[in-house]
Amino acid sequence: MIRSTFPMNTFIAFLPRTRGLCLLGALFFSLAGARAAETADRVKVVHVPGAANVMKAERGTDGTIHLLFDANGGPNYVRSTDGGATFSAPLSVVDEAARKPGLEYATWDMAIGQDGRVHVVMGTNAWKLKLPQEQWGMQYATLAAGAKTFTPVRNLNHKPSEGYSLAASGSGAVTASFLSGKVYTMASRDGGENFSPYAEVNPLIDPCKCCTTSTTYGPDGRLALIYREETNNERDIYLVLADRNGQQKRTRISATSWQLQACPMTYFTIRGTPTGFVTAWPTKGQIYFARLDKDGTVLPPGEIPTPGRSGMRTGVVALSAPDGVSLVVWKSQDVLGWQLYDVAGAPLGKPGSVPSRGSGAAAVVLGNGKFAVFP
Numbered sequence: 001m002i003r004s005t006f007p008m009n010t011f012i013a014f015l016p017r018t019r020g021l022c023l024l025g026a027l028f029f030s031l032a033g034a035r036a037a038e039t040a041d042r043v044k045v046v047h048v049p050g051a052a053n054v055m056k057a058e059r060g061t062d063g064t065i066h067l068l069f070d071a072n073g074g075p076n077y078v079r080s081t082d083g084g085a086t087f088s089a090p091l092s093v094v095d096e097a098a099r100k101p102g103l104e105y106a107t108w109d110m111a112i113g114q115d116g117r118v119h120v121v122m123g124t125n126a127w128k129l130k131l132p133q134e135q136w137g138m139q140y141a142t143l144a145a146g147a148k149t150f151t152p153v154r155n156l157n158h159k160p161s162e163g164y165s166l167a168a169s170g171s172g173a174v175t176a177s178f179l180s181g182k183v184y185t186m187a188s189r190d191g192g193e194n195f196s197p198y199a200e201v202n203p204l205i206d207p208c209k210c211c212t213t214s215t216t217y218g219p220d221g222r223l224a225l226i227y228r229e230e231t232n233n234e235r236d237i238y239l240v241l242a243d244r245n246g247q248q249k250r251t252r253i254s255a256t257s258w259q260l261q262a263c264p265m266t267y268f269t270i271r272g273t274p275t276g277f278v279t280a281w282p283t284k285g286q287i288y289f290a291r292l293d294k295d296g297t298v299l300p301p302g303e304i305p306t307p308g309r310s311g312m313r314t315g316v317v318a319l320s321a322p323d324g325v326s327l328v329v330w331k332s333q334d335v336l337g338w339q340l341y342d343v344a345g346a347p348l349g350k351p352g353s354v355p356s357r358g359s360g361a362a363a364v365v366l367g368n369g370k371f372a373v374f375p
Contacts, residue, residue, distance in 0.1 A: 039349035042340055043327065044372045046084040051076070053358035054374045055107040055315070060116050061170065063367050067374060068093070068120065070358065074105035075122060077143065077150070084372050091150070093120050093141050098153035102129050105139065105153075107360070108212075113168030114191050116145040121164040121176060122153075136160040138178050142192050156186060157198050163212040167223060168192075175223055177201075177213040183227055183240075185215075201240060202248060206231045210263040212313075214279075216272045219294050224277055226253070226270045233261050237268060237281045239296045251296045255303045256283045265312045273320045280318035280328050282310035289318045289328045291345070306339050307351045308332070315361030321369045329373055331361040336375045338363070 048054065051069035058066045065080040067087070076090040094105050104125045111119045122139040137157045141150040156176055163179030174188040176195065183205050186195040207213075208228040215225045218241070225240045229252075237254035258264075268281035277296070280289035287308030291299045308330035310316065317329040324343035329336065336356035340348035356375035363373040 039340060042325070042348075042370050043338060043352055044084070044366070044370060045354055046372045046374050048078060048087055048374060050090060051078065051374070053360065054356070054362045055358070055360035056110040057362035057364050057372075057374050058110055058112045059364040059366070060112045062116060064116065065364055065372070066110065066112055066118055067362065068107050068110050070107050070360075075107045075120065077118065077120075083366055091143075091148075093122070093150050093153075095141075095150065095152045098139075103131075108138075108164035109166045111166040111168035111174070113174055114170050114172040117168075117191055118143040118150075119166050119168050119174055119192055120150070121156075121166050123162060123164060127160065133160050134158040138164050138176060140176065140192070156195055157184070159198070162210070163207075163227075165213045165215045165225075167215040167217050169217045169221070173217070175215055177215045177225055179207055179209060179211070179213060179227075181209065183207050183213060183225070185223075185225070201225065201242070202250065204250075205229070205238075205240075208235060208263040210265045212267050214268055214270045216270050216277070218272055218277060219274055224270055224272070224296070226268060226279060226281070228264075228266065228268070228281075230263065233259055235260050235264060235283075237279075237283075239270070239277075239279070239292070241296050249296060253279065253290055253292065253296070253298055253303070254281060254283060254288065256288065258283050266310055267313055267315055269316055269318055271317075271319060274322070278318045278320045278326055280306075280316045280330075282316065285309055287316055287328060287330050289326065289341075291320070291326065301345050304341065304345050306330075308337055308339065311359070314359045317361045317363045319363055319365050319371060321365050321371070323369055325369075327363060327365075327371045329361045329363045331356065331359055334358075336361060336373060338373055340371075
């Protein structure tokens with residue numbers, strides 16, 4: 001009992017030098033091995049039966065895992081109420097009335113809102129079919145908790161557009177964002193029943209036209225939106241924070257410059273945390289991530305380069321667990337990769353990867369603080 005109260009260097013001093021060094025070395029490797037095992041156990045790979053092209057995953061406040069995957073008939077939805085051990089039968093997001101010969105639907109984003117309502121935005125190939133331009137818009141459907149079918153698909157903006165993203169809150173607020181030469185948003189205060197007309201976020205914004213947007217609500221209720229700028233061909237990532245009164249703050253969050261005379265066609269992500277945000281994006285093909293406070297300030301050590309690589313319009317996800325450990329997930333060349341980071345932004349263990357078809361990257365934080373990735 002007395003020995004356990006001694007500092008380690010005092011305890012080692014009582015031993016002969018050789019034995020002390022051996023014990024210290026054994027203890028070091030034992031702790032390192034335990035940490036490596038804990039790190040390896042921190043990420044769980046979950047294969048969802050029948051889901052070959054997983055695009056998005058979210059975990060609701062009740063612990064339900066919501067997942068979208070693209071299939072030949074369009075986006076399909078499944079859910080798990082037991083931490084990913086089992087999943088429900090697939091449910092088509094697109095209703096029969098919305099289907100037309102040759103018209104294809106593809107997942108853009110999903111958000112979970114008030115009372116567990118699932119919100120989904122999709123794009124189509126209406127432009128390729130040369131349908132009227134008002135049909136080239138953002139397609140939207142929702143699923144209420146306990147409902148057996150999604151609501152009929154609605155065209156929210158009736159405008160040629162892309163780069164769709166969603167944010168939903170527990171109070172019924174929903175924001176849909178999109179690109180159409182500029183960055184636009186549409187807001188709902190009644191769980192997606194009604195949306196305001198689309199409005200330009202900021203006339204000073206000059207976004208990459210073929211990238212995307214990513215949106216979430218912060219811990220103080222402000223909307224956070226990230227996009228890639230293209231002014232002077234400097235392809236930097238910016239954050240816009242906006243409150244309900246229209247007050248905005250725009251901040252550059254990427255530090256590594258990228259001069260490019262064409263849109264790189266990349267995707268990026270931002271997620272809310274209890275104290276701010278975590279975000280990830282590609283620059284020159286490499287994935288970076290950063291942690292932000294609630295006002296959008298990049299926290300030390302600044303942007304962090306990861307071992308991840310991006311492709312053209314391939315998914316990336318950044319998540320933060322309650323203990324501050326972060327996970328960055330990326331998709332490249334039909335491989336889903338990931339890396340853990342500690343609270344200081346240092347890598348935890350080695351990168352992981354698993355074969356995975358398609359372009360999406362999907363992961364959630366589980367109730368026990370571990371992570372699940374969905375190839």
